[in-house]
Amino acid sequence: MTKPDSLRLEPGAKRRHYWRDLWRYRELFYMLAWRDISVRYRQTAVGVAWAVLQPLATMIVMTVVFGKVAGLSKASGPPYALLVIAGMLPWQFFSSAFAGASQSLVTNAGLISKVYFPRMIIPAGAVATSFVDLLIAFTILLAMLIWFQFVPNWHIVVLPLFMALSFGAAMGFGLLVAALNVKFRDFRYVVPFIVQFGVYISPIGYSSELIRSRLGDTLYYVYCLNPIVGIIDGFRWAILGTPLDVFALLIACASVAVAILVGVWYFRRTETGFADII
Amino acid sequence: MTTPIIRIEGLGKLYKIGEQQRARKGPTFGETLVTAFTRPFGKGSGHNASKEFWALRNVSFDVAEGEVVGVIGRNGAGKSTLFKILSRITDPTEGSAQLNGRVASLLEVGTGFHPELTGRENIFLNGAILGMTRAEIRKKLDEIVAFSEVEKFLDTPVKRYSSGMYVRLAFSVAAHLEPEILIVDEVLAVGDAAFQAKCLGKMRGISETDGRTVMFVSHNLASIRQLCQRVCLLDKGEITVIGAPDEAIGRYLSDAVVGKKVSVADWDDRETTGDARIVEIELQPGDVGEIAVIKMGQPLRIKMEVEIPEPLSDPNFGMLVYDSSGTPLLDLRSLHQILLVGRVTGRIAVQLEVAQLGLYPGHYFLSPWISDTGNRRNLDFPKMCVAFDVSPSGSDVDAQLDRDWGAYFVPSTWSVV
Numbered sequence: 236m237t238k239p240d241s242l243r244l245e246p247g248a249k250r251r252h253y254w255r256d257l258w259r260y261r262e263l264f265y266m267l268a269w270r271d272i273s274v275r276y277r278q279t280a281v282g283v284a285w286a287v288l289q290p291l292a293t294m295i296v297m298t299v300v301f302g303k304v305a306g307l308s309k310a311s312g313p314p315y316a317l318l319v320i321a322g323m324l325p326w327q328f329f330s331s332a333f334a335g336a337s338q339s340l341v342t343n344a345g346l347i348s349k350v351y352f353p354r355m356i357i358p359a360g361a362v363a364t365s366f367v368d369l370l371i372a373f374t375i376l377l378a379m380l381i382w383f384q385f386v387p388n389w390h391i392v393v394l395p396l397f398m399a400l401s402f403g404a405a406m407g408f409g410l411l412v413a414a415l416n417v418k419f420r421d422f423r424y425v426v427p428f429i430v431q432f433g434v435y436i437s438p439i440g441y442s443s444e445l446i447r448s449r450l451g452d453t454l455y456y457v458y459c460l461n462p463i464v465g466i467i468d469g470f471r472w473a474i475l476g477t478p479l480d481v482f483a484l485l486i487a488c489a490s491v492a493v494a495i496l497v498g499v500w501y502f503r504r505t506e507t508g509f510a511d512i513i
Numbered sequence: 514m515t516t517p518i519i520r521i522e523g524l525g526k527l528y529k530i531g532e533q534q535r536a537r538k539g540p541t542f543g544e545t546l547v548t549a550f551t552r553p554f555g556k557g558s559g560h561n562a563s564k565e566f567w568a569l570r571n572v573s574f575d576v577a578e579g580e581v582v583g584v585i586g587r588n589g590a591g592k593s594t595l596f597k598i599l600s601r602i603t604d605p606t607e608g609s610a611q612l613n614g615r616v617a618s619l620l621e622v623g624t625g626f627h628p629e630l631t632g633r634e635n636i637f638l639n640g641a642i643l644g645m646t647r648a649e650i651r652k653k654l655d656e657i658v659a660f661s662e663v664e665k666f667l668d669t670p671v672k673r674y675s676s677g678m679y680v681r682l683a684f685s686v687a688a689h690l691e692p693e694i695l696i697v698d699e700v701l702a703v704g705d706a707a708f709q710a711k712c713l714g715k716m717r718g719i720s721e722t723d724g725r726t727v728m729f730v731s732h733n734l735a736s737i738r739q740l741c742q743r744v745c746l747l748d749k750g751e752i753t754v755i756g757a758p759d760e761a762i763g764r765y766l767s768d769a770v771v772g773k774k775v776s777v778a779d780w781d782d783r784e785t786t787g788d789a790r791i792v793e794i795e796l797q798p799g800d801v802g803e804i805a806v807i808k809m810g811q812p813l814r815i816k817m818e819v820e821i822p823e824p825l826s827d828p829n830f831g832m833l834v835y836d837s838s839g840t841p842l843l844d845l846r847s848l849h850q851i852l853l854v855g856r857v858t859g860r861i862a863v864q865l866e867v868a869q870l871g872l873y874p875g876h877y878f879l880s881p882w883i884s885d886t887g888n889r890r891n892l893d894f895p896k897m898c899v900a901f902d903v904s905p906s907g908s909d910v911d912a913q914l915d916r917d918w919g920a921y922f923v924p925s926t927w928s929v930v
Contacts, residue, residue: 242616244598245609266641274629277670349624350642351601510602511528 253503257353267360272367286371290327294320294375301440313475314383320376321474322439322467324369325401329463330430332365332402336409337426340417344513354506358413362405369398376474390473397469400491404462407494410502417505417513437463442477459483462490516613517575518694518726519599523608524572525750526594529565568594569750572608578693579724581716583731583741583758585765587782591750592730596620596698599728614693614726617644621698623683628672632663632682635671639686653689660715661685681708688715695719697729709736716740732896734762734839766837766878766897773797775899777881778820783895788825789883792860793818794899809906809914809922813870817863817881819893824858829888832865833880834872835897842872842920848888871923872903875916 276282294316301307302315312318336358340347343357380387416422436458438446443464447455459465459480465487472479569591576582584592597603599610600618625642626635636657640650650657658664661682663674671679687697697716713736720727720740731737737744737758744761746754754761778792796807797814807813815832830852834843845865854863879899883892905911906922914922 241611241613242601243609243611244601244605246605246607262646263641266638270627270630270638273634274627277629345621346625346642348597348602349620350618352642507604510597 253353257355260352260356263352264356264360264363267356268363268367271360271364275364283371286368287375290320290323290372291375293327294323297323297440307441307445312477313385317379317383317385317475318442318471318477319440320379321471322437324372324376325397325466325470326433326437326439326463327372328365328369329401329405329466330433331368332362332405333409333412334426334430335361335365336405337412337416337422339409340413340509340513341420341423347513348510354509355410355502358409358502359406362402362409365405366402385475387474388476390476394470394473397466397473400462400469400488401466403495404466404491407491407496407498410498411494414498414502414505414509417509433461433463436461438467442471443468443483444478456483456486459486460490462487462494515577518578518580518613519576519728520611520613521575521599521608522573522610524569524595524598524605524610525567525607526569526591526598526603527565527606528568567750569598569605572747572750572752574745574752574755576726576728578614578726579720580743581720581727581729581741583729583737583744583761584747585731585734585737585744585761586747589749589781590747592747593620593698594750595747596696596728596730599696612694616694616696617690617692618696619643619687619690619698620696622680622687626671626679626683629670631670632667632674635682636686639683643687643690644692645690649691657685657689660688660711677708684708684712688712688719691723692725694726694728697727699730699732713740732839734765738762738838762838766839766876766900777895777898780895780898782897783893784891785893785895786890788821788823788885789828789892790820791817791881791883791893791895792820794879794881796899796901806902806904807870808904809872809874809911810869811906813867815865815879815881817865817883819861819863819883821858821861824856825885825892826856827853827886828857828892829884829886830863830865831882831884833882835878835880836916836920837876837878839878839897842877870903871921873914873916873919873922874903874905874911877901877903 276285279285281288297319298316301319307315339357339361340354346357347354379385412422412426416426443455443458446458450458465484468477468479469484469487471477572591572595584595586592594603596618597620598605599612600616600620602620623635623639625639627638630638633654636654637647637650641647658667661678661684663678663682666674666678671682674682716727716729717740719725727740729740741758743756744754744758745752746761746765754764774793774795776793778790793816795816795818797816817830817832819830821828829847831844831846831848833841834845835841845867847863847865852863854861877900878897879901880894880896881898882894884890885892905914
């Protein structure tokens with residue numbers, strides 16, 4: 236006779252109710268995300284305004300450098316500053332979520348070696364924290380839309396789907412690198428490099444159309460393997476109504492799906508050993 | 514026949530020492546790549562550089578519902594590994610454990626406490642970490658706060674708490690868990706004596722009043738004796754004794770080295786920073802034999818030899834004397850007399866002299882220690898590493914004295930008035 240709460244611990248025992256367990260621990264997920272959010276701006280003078288100031292400053296620099304100095308600004312279409320901010324928001328979310336998730340297991344080593352819970356909660360909490368920052372940073376976009384008197388068309392209702400896609404990308408890559416980082420601390424140095432590299436291979440300060448016109452279709456689709464390209468184009472399409480290549484978007488969806496599958500697979504394969512090697 | 518609430522069968526955990534050390538230093542991805550090239554067929558080649566050791570092996574026992582089981586053993590005996598497996602933090606390498614009830618484990622006081630958050634916020638955070646829902650915590654908040662005695666500072670960030678307040682708050686959250694099985698690892702060693710007593714009372718209540726099962730590790734043998742119905746003694750990962758508290762505790766203490774001149778350089782159970790190492794203890798009682806036997810009321814000299822690799826200025830020395838249940842009885846320290854040894858290095862020896870050893874006949878243990886200037890932290894502290902016996906003074910009157918009657922012999926004068 237075993238009670239409903241009974242549990243058998245054996246070597247290599249598959250966590251039978253893995254996803255149900257994860258759901259049961261959702262309170263802990265909220266609490267950890269809440270902790271990270273509420274701790275983040277304590278004892279700072281301007282507080283949560285940092286979530287707005289950072290993307291705002293970067294946006295201004297990029298607009299000046301790419302738009303005015305490099306002369307990438309076009310006469311037609313939405314104002315260049317709007318184009319930049321619509322690319323900045325998903326990129327800043329992805330890079331901070333990805334970097335945060337990658338380090339999350341190591342920074343919470345104390346928790347992992349002393350308490351049981353499904354380990355996926357920790358990187359998920361880190362991604363959720365950055366997601367809240369994204370929502371706050373949307374106020375810049377709103378203010379700029381009013382400033383430029385730009386009214387988005389119906390595409391805007393699809394925006395949450397692109398936000399979900401960026402969330403998925405951050406989770407997929409974040410889980411993989413977080414798990415790798417437990418064993419190989421090299422990733423502490425690799426991650427900032429990837430993020431910096433990402434700034435150049437993603438259409439943040441310019442439009443992806445520019446790549447297509449310079450490199451041709453084939454290389455353009457190779458370029459689209461970077462899922463951030465599809466995500467940024469999606470954001471711009473939804474907010475500003477710029478054109479969107481459906482095939483490029485499908486490539487982005489496929490690479491996010493692969494990242495999630497590989498990330499979840501590797502994470503689950505290694506998570507039972509985290510406490511032993513962290 | 515009732516099913517045991519915990520059934521542990523042949524449980525074992527294998528660690529690779531090399532792997533752990535490398536992980537701590539920061540393993541490199543390159544190393545793995547190099548290995549992949551030089552040994553493309555994996556571990557089949559047999560040149561396994563990392564040493565393996567069993568932190569736990571062949572551990573089997575049952576725990577009945579409502580029972581309180583203590584686990585004792587020296588450092589590295591496998592107590593924490595056992596508890597980590599039962600808490601699902603790590604997987605066993607072999608064997609199995611069946612847990613028939615909701616488990617909550619407390620392997621550390623205040624896991625996940627965040628210094629920037631207030632006391633109230635940390636109660637909710639820590640509660641969630643220990644497996645409570647927000648509704649449960651809200652319901653018990655008043656009780657938790659009252660138990661912790663930090664009402665006034667509830668909305669102050671815990672980084673401004675004293676260490677005592679911090680510990681009280683942390684233990685209070687854990688004490689209000691309501692699992693069917695509670696697993697507690699050496700957390701009573703913290704806090705002041707009054708609060709420790711309160712925690713022991715709470716633990717007793719959990720098992721006696723609420724009928725819940727408790728497993729706990731402690732170095733405090735007196736609390737183990739008070740609380741547990743059964744005690745499991747682990748040594749090098751295996752069970753030596755499982756049975757009545759007195760039996761297990763007696764066996765645990767009998768492992769201490771008995772002798773006149775004792776090398777303690779390799780004693781495992783110690784707290785050390787590496788700045789000093791107590792290597793030898795020599796007991797110089799009135800009568801000299803292979804086993805240190807000191808007559809009650811006689812003088813006792815204890816010599817301590819210490820190895821100091823780097824120069825230290827004015828360290829402090831001390832000795833703790835415990836009775837056979839592990840209760841500390843004497844606290845002898847060089848601080849009481851301001852012993853200035855100056856700047857020392859290499860092998861040095863200090864000696865302490867007690868003019869009249871007033872302990873009642875019985876079996877006793879010593880923990881010598883050395884601390885830094887100002888006695889801020891212990892540099893080396895091998896625990897209960899030397900044993901000695903105190904025998905009756907020799908007069909017929911004292912022949913029947915033992916530890917059951919009292920602890921100290923204090924000369925007294927009687928007269929008819």
